[in-house]
Amino acid sequence: MVNHGVVLDLIEQLGRTPAGSTITLDVASGASDADEIADNVDMIATWCRASGNELVESRSDAVVVRHGRSADVLAGLDPDQVPGTRLWMYTNFDCNLHCDYCCVSSSPQTDRRALGADRIARLAAEAEQAGVRELILTGGEPFLLPDIDELVATCTAHLPTTLLTNGMLFRGARLERLRRMDRERLTLQISLDSATSEQHDAHRGPHAWERAVAGIGLALDEGFDVKVAATLPAEQTHEVAPFKAFLGTLGIRPENQVIRAVAHQGAADDGIELTVESLIPEVTITAEGVWWHPVSATDESQFVRREIFPLADAIADVRQRFVRHRETADRAADWFPCS
Ligand code: SF4
Secondary structure, three states: OOOHHHHHHHHHHHHOOOOOOEEEEEOOOOOOOHHHHHHHHHHHHHHHHHHOOEEEEEOOOEEEEEOOOOOOOHHHOOHHHOOOOEEEEEOOOOOOOOOOOOOOOOOOOOOOOOOOHHHHHHHHHHHHHHOOOEEEEEOOOHHHOOOHHHHHHHHHOOOOEEEEEOOOOOOHHHHHHHHOOOOOOEEEEEEOOOOOHHHHHHHHOOOHHHHHHHHHHHHHHOOOEEEEEEEEOHHHHHHHHHHHHHHHHHOOOHHHEEEEEOEOOOOOOOOEOOOOOOOOOOOEEEOOEEEOOHHHOOOHHHEEEOOOOOHHHHHHHHHHHHHHHHHHHHHHHHHOOOO
């Protein structure tokens, strides 16, 4: 038999609860068996639908009800932050460098694990259909691939594309591949960590700085839009202003200067901790599958799924997990108040 007192209890408790917060209500107390508990839950679900409140969770002996409806988690993001707005693709994982804070542990000895032309072509086409607005190719060092110009052409045929590189390999056949790339639809993002060679080379290897600076100059001279991305260890954060001034002298516009901290991922011994709970996801594809974010594309705790295709399903999966994480965090906050 339905216990109408449960609903009265619920109304009273919700009346004392701020909009958007949740309460946990005992639905087993006074019930004689499981059927009676189920009837109570059904009645509460019906009442929630009729009254504009949200039944968040139903357990064997309790329900969690939100006063009103949950905010739209995705609507609360900047449009550029909505997962699936940008699609990251790891073209390969091997690299000519062996940086000591590489977030995916790349090096000359790292297995290539190439995503491959066929998958990149299908991803670029499906990304356009799925509403992705930008493709981003990263590695490893993409210029190690003999077909990197063709991979880029495949991507720029569909969407504006950014190609991440350490900028050190623009010679010989690799320079010719660079010269074949689309200057209208492609941005090159080159890594450079400091205004002088000491800090950059300390983490990336001897002469890496001078070759990266030369690569930036060459790319600009070739007519490419160039971003510079710096990874700053904690001891370098006071050097941001002079570093930005230096980038200005190289011809890098302020909006093309990306400066971020070292993340505790991959080869890095320390750095900021980034988890699925703290990171807004950016859908990332590797040869192994779909990952939460490019900074964590070898961190098993941030692996999303093995199936890459259909891409729209992979994007939907990441969005749903993100919404669930945020709602769980909200509920946890309600269940463990500070006073
Ligand atoms: S940080 Fe970039 S350049 Fe350095 S090893 Fe990793 S992929 Fe290569």
